[in-house]
Amino acid sequence: MIKNFNNLDNLMAVGIITNVHGIKGMVKVKSFTDNADQLFEYEPLFDKDGNVIEINKQGIAKELYLASVKGVTDRNQAELLKGTELFINQNQLPELEQGEYYNCNIIGLDVMDKHNNKIGTVIDMHNYGGGDLVDIKFNDSKESELFLFANDVVEVNIEENFLVLEKPSFVGGKKEEEYV
Numbered sequence: 001m002i003k004n005f006n007n008l009d010n011l012m013a014v015g016i017i018t019n020v021h022g023i024k025g026m027v028k029v030k031s032f033t034d035n036a037d038q039l040f041e042y043e044p045l046f047d048k049d050g051n052v053i054e055i056n057k058q059g060i061a062k063e064l065y066l067a068s069v070k071g072v073t074d075r076n077q078a079e080l081l082k083g084t085e086l087f088i089n090q091n092q093l094p095e096l097e098q099g100e101y102y103n104c105n106i107i108g109l110d111v112m113d114k115h116n117n118k119i120g121t122v123i124d125m126h127n128y129g130g131g132d133l134v135d136i137k138f139n140d141s142k143e144s145e146l147f148l149f150a151n152d153v154v155e156v157n158i159e160e161n162f163l164v165l166e167k168p169s170f171v172g173g174k175k176e177e178e179y180v
Contacts, residue, residue, distance in 0.1 A: 010089050010090045010091065011046060011048075011050075011087035011088070011089060011090070012087060012088055012089075012090050012093070012102065012104045013032055013085050013086065013087055013104075014031065014032050014033050014038075014039050014042060014045070014086055014087065014088050015029050015030055015031045015032055015033070015039045015045075015085070015086040016029070016030050016032070016083070016084065016085045016086060017029055017069075017081045017082060017083065017084045017086070018030050018064060018082070018083075019064075019082055020075055020078040020079055020081075020082065021061065021066050021078075022075070023074065023075045024073065024074065024075070025068065025069065025072040025073045025074050025075060025077055025078045026058060026066050026067065026068055026078065027055075027066075027067055027068075027069060027072075027078050027081055027082075028061060028064040028065070028066060028067075029055065029064060029065045029066075029067045029086070030063075030064055030065075031065065036065070037057075039065070039086070040055070040056070040057045040065075040067075042088045042092055044088075045086045045087065045088060046086070046087045046088070046089075047084050047085065047086070047087070048084075048085055048087065053069060053070075053081075053084070053086060054069065054070035054071075055067040055068065055069050055070075055086070056068050056070075069081065090102075090104075099156075101156060101158055103125040103132070104125075105158050106122050106125055106134065106156065106163065107122055107123065107124060107125060108121065108122060108161075109121070109122045109156075109158075109161055109162055109163050110161055110162040110163075111136050111138075111162070111163060111164075111165050112162050112163070112164050112165070113164070113165065113167070114154075114164060114166060118139070118162075119138055119139055119165070120136045120137050120138040120139055120141075120165075121136070121137050122134055122135065122136055122163065123135050123136065123137045123144055124144075125149075126146070130148075131148055131149065131150055132148075132149035132150065133146045133147065133148060133149060134146070134147050134149045134152070134153060134163075136165065147165065147167075152165055152166055152167070153165055153166070154166045
């Protein structure tokens with residue numbers, strides 16, 4: 001680990017060090033990128049505090065990558081890195097086409113209904129293999145609910161900080177007409 005990156009507002013998680021491997025300081029890394037190998041193309045990588053972490057892919061173990069970390073030479077040092085998220089600066093990402101956005105830009109958006117009323121906030125995005133899911137915390141609920149992004153979100157406006165949700169016919173124990 002070397003130097004320090006000061007603009008922490010613009011960081012995006014691209015992976016996490018999940019565990020150690022062996023006695024020579026190697027770690028296991030899970031990639032969050034669409035193409036898992038892409039994680040190793042980004043330089044530099046940062047931890048949550050802005051410290052640069054230099055990793056090199058050494059192999060694959062099950063669904064994780066084995067990597068060496070610059071300056072880490074034994075298992076005890078590697079143990080200290082377990083759970084460390086790996087970030088890049090968002091300006092390292094490729095430009096997107098019109099209407100495309102990164103999931104990290106969706107989190108925190110206001111959720112509006114079709115009548116332009118704020119009904120909640122996006123708290124997370126998930127993808128378990130069946131498509132992107134948007135996790136929404138509604139204003140009137142302690143629980144959050146998941147919606148299929150492609151089916152239930154009809155508009156996204158990153159510049160104005162909102163998305164419009166077309167609620168399915170049955171949500172959170174209430175029928176849609178109860179929301180109108």
